Structures are given as C-alpha cells and as structure tokens.
Amino acid sequence: MGLPRKALISLEATPYYHCVSRCVRRAFLCGRDERTGQCFEHRRQWIEDKLLELSQIFALDVCAYAVMGNHYHVVLHVDGAQAAGWELREVVEHWHQLGKGSPLSNRFARNESLDAAELARLTELAEVWRIRLMDISWFMRYLNESIAREANREDQCTGRFWEGRFKSQALLDEKALAACLAYVDLNPVRAKMAETPEESAHTSIKTRIESAKEGRQPAMLFPFAGNPREPMPEGIPFPLQSYLELVDWSGRMLRDGKRGVIDGKLPPILERLQIDPQHWLYLTKNFESRFKSLVGAAHSVRRVCEQLGKRWVQGIRDCERYFSPPAAS
Known part of the structure; x- marks a missing residue:
C-alpha cells in the first residue's frame, strides 16, 4: 500500500520536489496516436500554460518542467515564507x-x-x-483536473484521465536537485524528441535558454541565484550559466551515446558538487527509476526517514553510491 502524501513530503527536510503524472487508458497528453492518426500536440501548450498560471496563484515556484507524450515532469519549490x-x-x-x-x-x-x-x-x-496554497497535492489536483476535463471534452468521453497518484520525490540536497533538474530538462533529448535542449519544445530549459540570450531569467520560473553564500538570495543555488553548460554537455553525451571515454572538458559544476562524470550521466538517464520518495546523500535520507517514521527507503544504496561524499583517502 502506498504511503499517504503527507508522509512523503517534509518541508523541514527540503522545499524541492520532483513530481510526475502519467495518463491512463492509452490516453494521450500530447503527440500523435499512431493507432488513430489523431494529433494531440496542442495539449502540450495546455499543460505548460496551466502549470505556469497556477504557480502565480500558489506559494509554489516552478524550477523545471518537461511535457512528454503521455506524462509530464515538474520540479517544484515550496515557498512557505x-x-x-x-x-x-x-x-x-x-x-x-x-x-x-x-x-x-x-x-x-x-x-x-x-x-x-x-x-x-x-x-x-x-x-x-x-x-x-502551499500544498503540492492541491497544486497537482488543480493542474490535473483542469487538463482532464479539457481532454475528456475533446475526446468526448468520461472517466479517469490520469493515474490515481502522482509520483513525488523529495530532493534533499544540491546534488539531488541538480541531477533532477537536468534529468527533467533532458527528457526530450533522451527520448529523441529533440536534438538539443534549446530545441526541446514545452520545457523549462528552452525557456531559460531563450531568456538567457536576452540577458535575463524568465519571470515565470524560479531563478538561479548563484553559488551558496551569505546572505543567500532566494533561488536555485547554482549559477545559471554553469547549469546551462552542464545541461548542454550532458545532452551531447546522451545524444552521441558516449558510454566509455568522457570528454575531458568537464563542466566545473560537477567538481563543485563532487559528482563523478560517469555517475552524472547515469543519473541523467535513470533518476526517476532508481530513486523513490527520498533522494540525496544517504545520511540525509536516513535522517528524514527518522523524522517521517519510515524504517527503510527504497534506493538507499544508490543514494550512498551516487550522492554521498567520497570517502577521504
């Protein structure tokens, strides 16, 4: 039996959460149904517009999103203050x-x-x-219900459009946050829907790149605030340029299928986060499947498990391998 959502979200542990919703009954969120030939591409705009609209109503910020064929990803920041x-x-x-x-x-x-x-x-x-208004479940409820009504009206049918529960992953530290953001932003490249991040329609990375060309950050997305410092302004704790370079590098590795030799010109952010390049590429391909409700360094996961009354969390060994600090030599 799945745990109640309140048992998986702890704002004391982290304000960052990765959420995924998938369609049921062979329903299409967007794209083309090869069986009937009907095109649903316009629904990608529905979800993007509603997502950004709701972020202006709720005390929630959108850090990243990607609208795929029968599901979508969103990374949310809860602004309790x-x-x-x-x-x-x-x-x-x-x-x-x-x-x-x-x-x-x-x-x-x-x-x-x-x-x-x-x-x-x-x-x-x-x-x-x-x-x-600061609850992720209520945010996802209003988002999914509005899309379901529109899709059912267009399909001339009734019934469930989405799976009963959206998937939620708590991102407990900078490594988990960076890996999840890149995983979401690179979804279209990984699925071969786009050649490059800047060509990935209906994604946060495309919006950020277009705004960066004009020397600004998009107003509808949670900003990048630079490296941690005191006082730390509100925003994602990485420089925007460093993150864009990281996504570009990761996208080229994924697109070219480079599994052996890694380009020696590594993005500096990997060194700051102390993530092995091979581990990073694995994370950008397998983040959702390898980790469940809590993601971060193993000691952080164990601490939050104690706070939430959980005895064990699936994926703890992978947290130790990919997110925990390397042992001192």
Whole structure:
C-alpha cells in the first residue's frame, strides 16, 4: 500500500520536489496516436500554460518542467515564507482565483463589513486555504483536473484521465536537485524528441535558454541565484550559466551515446558538487527509476526517514553510491 502524501513530503527536510503524472487508458497528453492518426500536440501548450498560471496563484515556484507524450515532469519549490507572509485579503484573493470561495469571503472581497464573529470564522477558513496554497497535492489536483476535463471534452468521453497518484520525490540536497533538474530538462533529448535542449519544445530549459540570450531569467520560473553564500538570495543555488553548460554537455553525451571515454572538458559544476562524470550521466538517464520518495546523500535520507517514521527507503544504496561524499583517502 502506498504511503499517504503527507508522509512523503517534509518541508523541514527540503522545499524541492520532483513530481510526475502519467495518463491512463492509452490516453494521450500530447503527440500523435499512431493507432488513430489523431494529433494531440496542442495539449502540450495546455499543460505548460496551466502549470505556469497556477504557480502565480500558489506559494509554489516552478524550477523545471518537461511535457512528454503521455506524462509530464515538474520540479517544484515550496515557498512557505511567502504563504506565511500573506495578509488575510491576499489569501482570499489567491483562493478566489481557484474557485468561488465562501459567502463570507465573497462579502469580504466586495469590501462589505463583517462583524467580529464573522471575521473570526473567515480568518479560520483562510488559514485552511493558506495551507492548501502551499500544498503540492492541491497544486497537482488543480493542474490535473483542469487538463482532464479539457481532454475528456475533446475526446468526448468520461472517466479517469490520469493515474490515481502522482509520483513525488523529495530532493534533499544540491546534488539531488541538480541531477533532477537536468534529468527533467533532458527528457526530450533522451527520448529523441529533440536534438538539443534549446530545441526541446514545452520545457523549462528552452525557456531559460531563450531568456538567457536576452540577458535575463524568465519571470515565470524560479531563478538561479548563484553559488551558496551569505546572505543567500532566494533561488536555485547554482549559477545559471554553469547549469546551462552542464545541461548542454550532458545532452551531447546522451545524444552521441558516449558510454566509455568522457570528454575531458568537464563542466566545473560537477567538481563543485563532487559528482563523478560517469555517475552524472547515469543519473541523467535513470533518476526517476532508481530513486523513490527520498533522494540525496544517504545520511540525509536516513535522517528524514527518522523524522517521517519510515524504517527503510527504497534506493538507499544508490543514494550512498551516487550522492554521498567520497570517502577521504
């Protein structure tokens, strides 16, 4: 039996999570159904637009995404500080972008006066909404339900469109985060849907590269903040240029099928993260399949297991091999 989602997400351990949703019943999220010849390519824009739209409503940031044929990947950053800092009116305004709210919240939004008891009830309800607005499960629910309704309407059918549960991996440290970001960004290259990262339509890496050409970072994506330092600005703890070089290098290795000799001109970020190049290429091809709910150095995984009351986590040996610091000589 799968564990409840709340048992797999610990904001005390990490704010970064990799989520994957897959279709059922031979359903197509995008691409072309070779059996019927029907093209669903336009659905890739649906998911990209809705994903970025919801990130502006929830206290969640999109770090990376890739829309594939019958599934999509997204790496999310939970911004608990942002949600905690919202005033009552801000919470109500954000929640009303998702639904109708309540009679009390609608009166409040229209600037109608509320007595003390009504304001207390609304404040209590808003605290529930505040928690939901920083909850990955609620984010994925609104994302998947909207796409399912549109797809079922287009397919003229009813029933389940997505698998019952989305997959979630907690990224516990910089190594796990970097490997997962690259794994997601390189999905189209690995699947031979694109020759290069910059040609990968409906992916975060394409958006980042296009913005980088103009000397900026995309406003809709969580920014790269550079190497860790004090004070550390909010953002992914790598320089953008270093990450782009890493993805480009990894994409060329994957595309050329180089399994033996590795190009001697290695991206400097691999040295900083202390990741063996051979291990890195393995991770960019097998990240999702080799690791389950918790990913990072073995000692971090064991610590979080204790916090969550888990006795064992699948993939701990691979965490020791690929993410744990090398033994001192």
